[in-house]
Amino acid sequence: MTLSSPRESSALSARLTLLLATGTGLTVASLYYAQPLLGVLAADMQIPAHTAGLIPTLTQLGYALGILLLIPLGDRVNRRKLILAKIVALVLALLATALAPSLAMLLSASFAVGITASAAQDIVPAATLLADDRERGKVVGSVMSGLLLGILLSLVVSGLVAQAFGWRAIFLLAALLVALVGIALWRGLPHFSPTTELRYGQLLATLYHLWRDHAELRRAAIAQGFLSIAFSAFWATLSIHLLDAFNLGSAIAGAFGLAGAGGVLAAPFAGRLADRIGPHQVTRIGAAITTLAFMVMAAADWLPLAGALIVLGIGALAFNFGLQSTLVAHQSLIFGLDPGARGRINAVMFSVVFAGMALGSALGSAILGQWGWLGVVALATVSALGALLIRLLDRTPTLAA
Numbered sequence: 001m002t003l004s005s006p007r008e009s010s011a012l013s014a015r016l017t018l019l020l021a022t023g024t025g026l027t028v029a030s031l032y033y034a035q036p037l038l039g040v041l042a043a044d045m046q047i048p049a050h051t052a053g054l055i056p057t058l059t060q061l062g063y064a065l066g067i068l069l070l071i072p073l074g075d076r077v078n079r080r081k082l083i084l085a086k087i088v089a090l091v092l093a094l095l096a097t098a099l100a101p102s103l104a105m106l107l108s109a110s111f112a113v114g115i116t117a118s119a120a121q122d123i124v125p126a127a128t129l130l131a132d133d134r135e136r137g138k139v140v141g142s143v144m145s146g147l148l149l150g151i152l153l154s155l156v157v158s159g160l161v162a163q164a165f166g167w168r169a170i171f172l173l174a175a176l177l178v179a180l181v182g183i184a185l186w187r188g189l190p191h192f193s194p195t196t197e198l199r200y201g202q203l204l205a206t207l208y209h210l211w212r213d214h215a216e217l218r219r220a221a222i223a224q225g226f227l228s229i230a231f232s233a234f235w236a237t238l239s240i241h242l243l244d245a246f247n248l249g250s251a252i253a254g255a256f257g258l259a260g261a262g263g264v265l266a267a268p269f270a271g272r273l274a275d276r277i278g279p280h281q282v283t284r285i286g287a288a289i290t291t292l293a294f295m296v297m298a299a300a301d302w303l304p305l306a307g308a309l310i311v312l313g314i315g316a317l318a319f320n321f322g323l324q325s326t327l328v329a330h331q332s333l334i335f336g337l338d339p340g341a342r343g344r345i346n347a348v349m350f351s352v353v354f355a356g357m358a359l360g361s362a363l364g365s366a367i368l369g370q371w372g373w374l375g376v377v378a379l380a381t382v383s384a385l386g387a388l389l390i391r392l393l394d395r396t397p398t399l400a401a
Contacts, residue, residue: 021146028120029154036159036253039243053365060357062114068351079192086119087182098171155257163251220330221352226387228356230380233364282329287388289322
């Protein structure tokens with residue numbers, strides 16, 4: 001069927017909402033499977049730890065490019081076909097990662113995983129098109145919860161599976177899960193009519209125009225990009241730090257993903273808080289919590305094992321909560337800028353966010369080798385502080401949505 005208006009799909013049943021949330025979660029999870037495994041993977045392939053850090057760097061960079069170059073196509077073509085094509089390509093990229101015989105092949109496959117996993121950011125706008133106006137916030141919240149749970153569970157499951165069956169097994173399992181959700185999307189996802197006839201080059205040009213014309217979009221993207229540097233530096237180095245400092249394996253590193261539950265809890269809480277005190281104020285609170293969380297984690301280097309793990313766990317819980325609160329508030333701000341270009345606004349925002357992720361992975365791995373864990377924490381703290389300063393210097397009235 002062809003979708004002519006969102007209301008044709010009041011239609012958006014609980015079953016389809018769950019399918020969209022699951023599809024988003026499983027595709028975005030592909031970006032994070034490697035992070036708890038880097039210590040084990042580096043030892044298995046006999047490569048330096050800082051070289052292993054290139055794997056999440058290239059994955060995040062690929063995701064940023066996929067968002068920037070491919071997401072705008074969703075406004076010009078049948079979004080269903082675009083999502084399914086990316087799902088097929090993602091399955092192949094995950095299989096290539098699992099079977100990679102060399103570092104060069106592994107890095108190439110990781111980059112391909114990033115590009116094709118951008119399907120997650122096609123599904124979110126699809127949900128907004130399918131939802132009735134009165135339920136749009138609820139539906140998007142559900143799909144975003146699926147995305148956050150995908151990040152959380154990927155870190156936990158990855159560490160456990162790798163501990164039991166080796167690091168390649170998790171990518172084989174991921175390929176199977178993505179293939180299954182792809183079949184479900186093929187059967188359950190309706191067709192979408194294009195919303196523009198602009199040529200591809202013109203679509204990309206509008207991304208620049210959106211960036212140029214909306215200072216709020218620039219502030220939100222750059223501030224969230226700084227927080228992403230901190231987030232990625234932490235996760236790209238945690239497993240290596242735990243292995244080197246405490247001789248702990250991938251299962252323990254993956255278990256820290258449970259701290260991502262703070263991010264899942266933050267999404268609805270931050271949305272309600274933004275309605276009460278304004279999204280600008282929520283971005284400041286979230287950035288401040290993230291900064292303080294990383295400052296606290298510096299103490300882990302001087303504590304015995306049990307104390308260090310507790311401090312790292314509490315810090316991870318707090319910074320995930322702060323980061324996700326800020327993200328939800330930023331999305332609340334930018335989606336009101338131009339309702340007719342929400343997909344492209346989302347592309348601009350998240351291309352900067354995941355460029356920050358890639359930079360954080362690269363810098364974190366390099367700094368860990370040079371200055372150790374305290375250097376990584378210092379990088380994360382300074383990055384989060386940069387985001388806080390951007391939000392504090394914004395003089396927009398705090399109650400303006």
